[in-house]
Amino acid sequence: MSTLERARVRPTSPSRRLRHLSRPQLPTSAVAGRSLLYAILVVLAMIYIAPFLVQVATSFKTDADAASNPMSLLPQTWSTAAYERLFLNSDFPVWFQNSAIVTVFVTLGRVFFNSLAGYALARLHFRGRNVIFALLIAVMSVPGVVLLIPKFLVINQLGIYDTYVAMIVPLLTDAAGVFIMKNFFESIPASVEEQARIDGAGTFRVFWSIVLPMARPALVTIIILSFQGSWNELSHFIVATQSPELTTLTKGVASLASGQLSQGTQYPLKLAAAAIMTIPVAVMFFIFQKRIMNSTDGAVKE
Amino acid sequence: MSTTARTAAPTSGRSGIRGGETASGWIFTAPMIILLGLFLVIPVLMALWVSVSDWTGRGSPFAGSVQYVGLDNYSALLGGGGLAEQDFGTALRNNAWYVLLVVPIQTGLSLLLAVLVNRQILRGRGFFRTAFYFPSVTSSVAITVLWLFLFSSTGAVNKLLSFIGVNGPNWFNDPSGVLHNILGVFGVQTGPAALTGNTFLGISFWEWLAGPSVAMSAFILMAVFTTSGTFMLLFIAALQNLSGEVTEAAMMDGANGWQRFWRVTLPQLRPTLFTVLTLGLIGSWQVFDQIYTGTQGGPGKTTLTPAYLSYQTAFNNQAWGQGAAIAFILFVIIVFFTLFQRWLLAERQVSNRRMRPYLPSATLPTPTLPTTTAGGTK
Numbered sequence: 001m002s003t004l005e006r007a008r009v010r011p012t013s014p015s016r017r018l019r020h021l022s023r024p025q026l027p028t029s030a031v032a033g034r035s036l037l038y039a040i041l042v043v044l045a046m047i048y049i050a051p052f053l054v055q056v057a058t059s060f061k062t063d064a065d066a067a068s069n070p071m072s073l074l075p076q077t078w079s080t081a082a083y084e085r086l087f088l089n090s091d092f093p094v095w096f097q098n099s100a101i102v103t104v105f106v107t108l109g110r111v112f113f114n115s116l117a118g119y120a121l122a123r124l125h126f127r128g129r130n131v132i133f134a135l136l137i138a139v140m141s142v143p144g145v146v147l148l149i150p151k152f153l154v155i156n157q158l159g160i161y162d163t164y165v166a167m168i169v170p171l172l173t174d175a176a177g178v179f180i181m182k183n184f185f186e187s188i189p190a191s192v193e194e195q196a197r198i199d200g201a202g203t204f205r206v207f208w209s210i211v212l213p214m215a216r217p218a219l220v221t222i223i224i225l226s227f228q229g230s231w232n233e234l235s236h237f238i239v240a241t242q243s244p245e246l247t248t249l250t251k252g253v254a255s256l257a258s259g260q261l262s263q264g265t266q267y268p269l270k271l272a273a274a275a276i277m278t279i280p281v282a283v284m285f286f287i288f289q290k291r292i293m294n295s296t297d298g299a300v301k302e
Numbered sequence: 303m304s305t306t307a308r309t310a311a312p313t314s315g316r317s318g319i320r321g322g323e324t325a326s327g328w329i330f331t332a333p334m335i336i337l338l339g340l341f342l343v344i345p346v347l348m349a350l351w352v353s354v355s356d357w358t359g360r361g362s363p364f365a366g367s368v369q370y371v372g373l374d375n376y377s378a379l380l381g382g383g384g385l386a387e388q389d390f391g392t393a394l395r396n397n398a399w400y401v402l403l404v405v406p407i408q409t410g411l412s413l414l415l416a417v418l419v420n421r422q423i424l425r426g427r428g429f430f431r432t433a434f435y436f437p438s439v440t441s442s443v444a445i446t447v448l449w450l451f452l453f454s455s456t457g458a459v460n461k462l463l464s465f466i467g468v469n470g471p472n473w474f475n476d477p478s479g480v481l482h483n484i485l486g487v488f489g490v491q492t493g494p495a496a497l498t499g500n501t502f503l504g505i506s507f508w509e510w511l512a513g514p515s516v517a518m519s520a521f522i523l524m525a526v527f528t529t530s531g532t533f534m535l536l537f538i539a540a541l542q543n544l545s546g547e548v549t550e551a552a553m554m555d556g557a558n559g560w561q562r563f564w565r566v567t568l569p570q571l572r573p574t575l576f577t578v579l580t581l582g583l584i585g586s587w588q589v590f591d592q593i594y595t596g597t598q599g600g601p602g603k604t605t606l607t608p609a610y611l612s613y614q615t616a617f618n619n620q621a622w623g624q625g626a627a628i629a630f631i632l633f634v635i636i637v638f639f640t641l642f643q644r645w646l647l648a649e650r651q652v653s654n655r656r657m658r659p660y661l662p663s664a665t666l667p668t669p670t671l672p673t674t675t676a677g678g679t680k
Contacts, residue, residue: 234441
């Protein structure tokens with residue numbers, strides 16, 4: 001939990017500032033040790049990066065080339081057949097669109113509802129607050145996979161099965177996000193709001209025009225987490241929908257992988273689909289890289 | 303909890319600028335309460351009912367035709383002697399090996415990466431961190447697709463193995479257990495009768511000891527690949543919060559780098575270690591996406607996991623009661639291991655404290671832990 005408690009807004013770490021100060025002359029043993037360190041790091045980094053390079057390269061290969069040269073990073077003949085098929089000759093654009101719709105709504109919803117609830121739990125004094133908070137903690141500890149069948153039951157019972165409502169509404173808030181916002185609001189001084197209150201602003205007004213703008217760093221965290229979470233979500237969509245028009249990228253690509261839609265191995269096609277699917281989260285990652293790297297629980301993947 | 307909560311305790315006499323906060327408090331939290339209640343609390347209660355009923359997926363589970371069957375669904379899984387018990391036992395075995403290997407390896411590797419990357423003087427720190435973390439942001443579906451290709455019989459991994467003269471296995475189609483294979487190298491083909499003759503949850507002890515299948519091993523590598531970056535970030539944050547004084551003191555006392563790490567740094571990382579182990583344990587008992595995307599439990603049911611079995615039993619076989627029962631047993635397992643681990647680590651902390659008077663004071667870790675990384679509740 002505590003990891004969530006960390007305010008993720010630390011500017012530059014002290015070590016970063018120290019780095020440029022001075023570089024003393026080192027003895028030979030230290031130089032050897034340093035070289036070894038770099039060698040280990042470079043090898044490890046290669047292991048972590050190589051799969052993605054192979055993925056992108058293979059997506060531009062022909063099926064035969066992919067099978068005979070699985071490791072080469074340059075296709076024998078460049079082929080965009082996989083991409084053409086995905087975009088012109090399959091449901092892939094529909095999947096992409098559905099993922100985008102869900103991600104946008106879920107992210108907006110979480111930014112609003114999580115900060116609203118987080119603010120109330122951190123700042124407003126009302127009877128029942130401690131009970132709500134205790135329940136929130138309890139809810140956070142329920143593992144997601146256990147909820148597969150339960151979620152389907154409720155969605156079915158409410159008569160919203162196989163609709164956008166079923167895909168979006170259950171994801172509109174998350175306990176962990178509320179928790180992050182609550183901790184953030186506790187970390188900022190109350191004096192500014194108190195002043196606004198004395199000036200006669202209502203609670204929602206204070207929240208909307210004074211507190212929320214100050215919460216930008218925490219909101220960015222919520223945006224990162226919910227974007228990544230809903231874009232990569234699979235199990236919820238499996239139990240919430242069945243029709244092809246509502247298939248998301250995760251569900252669609254999973255069906256590609258298990259060979260339900262294609263004959264043969266068709267690795268270039270599958271890898272191209274997986275690569276395109278990775279682009280939005282990768283872009284998100286590189287935009288907010290600094291913040292993600294400084295926030296410890298940036299994206300605890302379960 | 304927070305200090306603001308405590309100072310706010312005597313609310314009775316308040317008025318003025320605090321007036322009307324009860325109403326707004328409830329209004330502000332209402333969306334969260336409704337959403338989490340409707341899609342988390344109520345579903346769990348409904349599933350609890352379904353797990354003790356004979357609902358077949360038709361109509362409402364609360365219709366009059368649905369019968370209460372007591373703990374039948376649970377007993378079929380835990381001692382029915384049928385296929386349900388055998389599948390459940392197999393799924394538990396598979397996932398237990400997965401947890402047993404993934405949790406220590408990912409924790410160790412992420413700690414190693416954090417220590418390597420956290421050097422004060424290191425060129426390209428940002429690059430290395432990014433490289434190690436990047437697999438964590440990608441979706442499990444995309445990674446599984448990539449893994450299916452890399453570990454296919456003619457894939458990159460086998461190509462790489464062939465360079466060093468190893469004839470790689472047909473990873474995702476190989477149901478043989480790794481431990482059985484190792485024993486096979488030494489000529490042990492069948493287990494002793496004591497192991498093969500007795501069963502637990504429908505499968506023999508010899509089968510329990512088969513180890514992860516070759517197919518499952520590929521998933522284990524994948525889990526380590528995708529999670530080590532996330533946990534590396536947790537360790538880096540913790541390392542940056544450590545005070546240098548203790549390490550310096552140890553250095554003055556002549557402790558070498560190795561001793562400093564094991565005796566000084568690691569004890570101070572205990573809260574983070576706890577968080578990482580807990581998150582790892584919770585996460586690795588919930589293997590679903592990879593199996594759904596990749597193998598659907600095959601080959602030979604050796605990548606079947608309780609989470610996937612629960613889904614399959616309910617949605618494909620329409621045995622909803624049994625599927626829900628599997629989910630709840632899984633829930634209990636996760637809670638049990640989390641509590642067990644908490645107890646285990648707490649116990650060791652006490653014994654450390656007892657040791658304190660007998661150790662030279664300079665090399666001791668400060669008992670005050672970095673506040674920002676205090677033990678997790680999760």
